[in-house]
Amino acid sequence: MAEPAAAAAGAPLIEVRALAKIYRVGVETIHALRGLDLTIGRNEMVAIMGSSGSGKSTLMNMLGCLDRPTSGAYFLNGRDVSRMGARELALVRNEEIGFVFQSFELLPRQTALENVELPLVYATGAWRGRRARALAALERVGLQDRVHHRPNQLSGGQRQRVAIARAILNKPAILLADEPTGNLDSATTAEILSLFRALHQEGQTIVIVTHEDEVAAHCQRVVRLRDGRVLSDLPIAQDVAGRFLAQHAAGGASC
Amino acid sequence: MLNPLFWLQAISLAFSQIWANKSRAFLTALGIIVGVASTTAVIAALTGLKSKVLSEFESVGASKFFVFPDRPDNAPRNMYPWEKILLKPAEVVAIREECTLVKAVTPITEVGLDVESGDKRIEGITVAGIWPDWHQVQNRFVVEGRPFSQIDIDSERQVCLINEDAIRELDLPANPVGEPVLIGGRRFMIAGIVETVQARFFGMNTSSAEIFIPFSVAEKLQERNFFMRIEGMFASPAEAEQGQDEVRFVLRRMRGIQPGEPETFQVAAIDKFIEQFKTLAAGITAIAGGIVAISLLVGGIGIMNIMLVSVSERTREIGLRKAVGATPLAILLQFLLEAVTLCLVGGFVGVAIGRLAAFGLTKIPGAQLEQADVPLWAVALSFIFCAVTGVVFGMFPAVKAARLDPIEALRHE
Known part of the structure; x- marks a missing residue:
């Protein structure tokens, strides 16, 4: 297993320096992030954990380029994205980020295939051959026989697989999953997490935001936040969540 | 993008x-x-x-013109009494004699009269007094019998032209040329039948029966200051504008209108209506x-x-x-x-x-x-x-x- 914060070849994929985010709600000022530093290398699989109010959602929004920090810097793939405008950020999200959400966020009236194709609609470049690419992504998540089904004809696990296919379609730099198993039963959770691990083994960098140690135990590294700062940043074996490792090993990694 | x-x-x-x-x-x-x-x-x-x-x-014709009496805008009523601005028969004669661009011209005056034939009687039919040129101006000709001649006008003959509807309504024989009818109590001889044109868009007549008599005869049936209009046509549509100026010139001179003074009549060609x-x-x-x-x-x-x-x-x-x-x-x-x-x-x-x-x-x-x-x-x-x-x-x-x-x-x- 790779060491935490160990940079893969060249510059780290994600480099966050003194990241701060201040929200003003009425007269109240909320410090969601207070000077957070974080480095994630290529092909890492990292869990971000923390209780509610710890700033993990805010951090995820920052990492996903959905929001801009009040201060600090965020280098994604060597590019400073913390000062980009809404249009540029949209393009970065399109090309570099693949989102997986707790509630799947599929378009209900579109088929699995159309849902997977969605990022290509907003792509600036190669949108040709979209069907083949979308089919390949669906095949990768094991849904080649559910291509023309609509979300309401799919089970929860299948829906999340469609969402994952959509996320990996553009071969993003980061696969960013926000409580990806929050709406799934334990059997399906195991399936989805195995899928994540398989994707990781194929070279995908994955960041999972979760509050469950069992989920975090599938990652190599656990970053715990509290009050907008990094509380701990440890390899899984040294983290509390590591206690589930044996269990997973017993369950076997199947995909 | x-x-x-x-x-x-x-x-x-x-x-x-x-x-x-x-x-x-x-x-x-x-x-x-x-x-x-x-x-x-x-x-x-x-x-x-x-x-x-x-x-x-279009069917009326682009080379046609009309003359109406017209009180100048914003002019006091007493300055231009109606009898002074009404068109006079002498003015039509002047237009015919002097306007070289006018190919045909006719005065038209209409009077409502009772018409009788045998025991049939139509009340208040519009009887129009016309000149022989009317046929050419209106593009309506005689299909049976003969049109009016200048002699009919000059000697005020009691002859008339009627149309098919009038024949039907008066129960006249199919070819009534030479038959007598009573118009306003006077005896007229039917000289000819005027062709029927398609239902006119602006035809507001309740009866489509039409009767025409020589203008000089109609003049006698009218009161002293009667209303008449003038219809005429120019040799070609291209001369319409020049022709109108000519007509206006003659009428201004007849009426003694000084330069700068407003006209007490209106000359209009069909294009104006269009x-x-x-x-x-x-x-x-x-x-x-x-x-x-x-x-x-x-x-x-x-x-x-x-x-x-x-x-x-x-x-x-x-x-x-x-x-x-x-x-x-x-x-x-x-x-x-x-x-x-x-x-x-x-x-x-x-x-x-x-x-x-x-x-x-x-x-x-x-x-x-x-x-x-x-x-x-x-x-x-x-x-x-x-x-x-x-x-x-x-x-x-x-x-x-x-x-x-x-x-x-x-x-x-």
Whole structure:
């Protein structure tokens, strides 16, 4: 297993320096992030954990380029994205980020295939051959026989697989999953997490935001936040969540 | 920067949104449908009326002219008493003698008289006093018997011309030439039958029976200051303008009107009436345009309302689209396109209904609208108006959607 914060070849994929985010709600000022530093290398699989109010959602929004920090810097793939405008950020999200959400966020009236194709609609470049690419992504998540089904004809696990296919379609730099198993039963959770691990083994960098140690135990590294700062940043074996490792090993990694 | 796939899916999404909310879309577009339908129907009717009237004018002839007595605008009544401005028989004679460009001219005076033949009697029929030139001016000739001659005029012969309807109404024999009729208690001999023209658009006669007598005879039947008009024609339409000047010159001199003084008569050629009618038609079209503008305004507010509902219903979808890389512009265009599509579909239905209504108009007997049709420019204009309405009223909801914060949007319930 790779060491935490160990940079893969060249510059780290994600480099966050003194990241701060201040929200003003009425007269109240909320410090969601207070000077957070974080480095994630290529092909890492990292869990971000923390209780509610710890700033993990805010951090995820920052990492996903959905929001801009009040201060600090965020280098994604060597590019400073913390000062980009809404249009540029949209393009970065399109090309570099693949989102997986707790509630799947599929378009209900579109088929699995159309849902997977969605990022290509907003792509600036190669949108040709979209069907083949979308089919390949669906095949990768094991849904080649559910291509023309609509979300309401799919089970929860299948829906999340469609969402994952959509996320990996553009071969993003980061696969960013926000409580990806929050709406799934334990059997399906195991399936989805195995899928994540398989994707990781194929070279995908994955960041999972979760509050469950069992989920975090599938990652190599656990970053715990509290009050907008990094509380701990440890390899899984040294983290509390590591206690589930044996269990997973017993369950076997199947995909 | 937006690839073809974006446009493809944006358009298909716009239609699928309408399809998914059919009844809602219909009710929303109803304002636009009704507005466009009624306007296209009005324009169709107007177009039909216009071509009908213009062809009527055409048949009257482009080289024709009319002279009416006319009191100058803003002039005090006592300065121009009616008997002073009425046309005089001597003035027609002067026009005939002196105007070289006038090919034919006739005075016309109409008097209501009772006409009898045997035990048949028509009361208050319009009897017109004319000159022989009348046939040429009106382009209506004698089909049986003979027209008036100058001798009829000069010696005030009691002869008359009648038309087919008059023959029927008076129960005269099929060829009544030479038969006597009583006009205003006097005995006239029927000299000829004037050909019947198609039902005149402006023919307001309750009876279509027509009787003509020599002008000189009609003069005697009239009171001292009687009303007459002059109709005539120039040698060719090209000389119409010059010819009018000539007529005005003669009449000014006859009436002793000094230069700078207003004329107490009016010389008008047919093109003037066409011009007036076209102005009228344009005015009505403009009013129809105003109606469509108002209905599109009302319809547009409906569109805006429903688009706002759509944006708030689909907030999560917007959030997701932004998360996978939709730029604010892409979201804006998406919603704008939806509003425009909705308006255009409404416009399409409206034009279809308008066309149907126009077709219905042509089938109304006696409405004179056989030529009613929706002109292509009206169809094009309707669509342009609808598209503009979509853009204008879809803009606010679309901007709202484009400005949504993706995080907030994804959190929206």
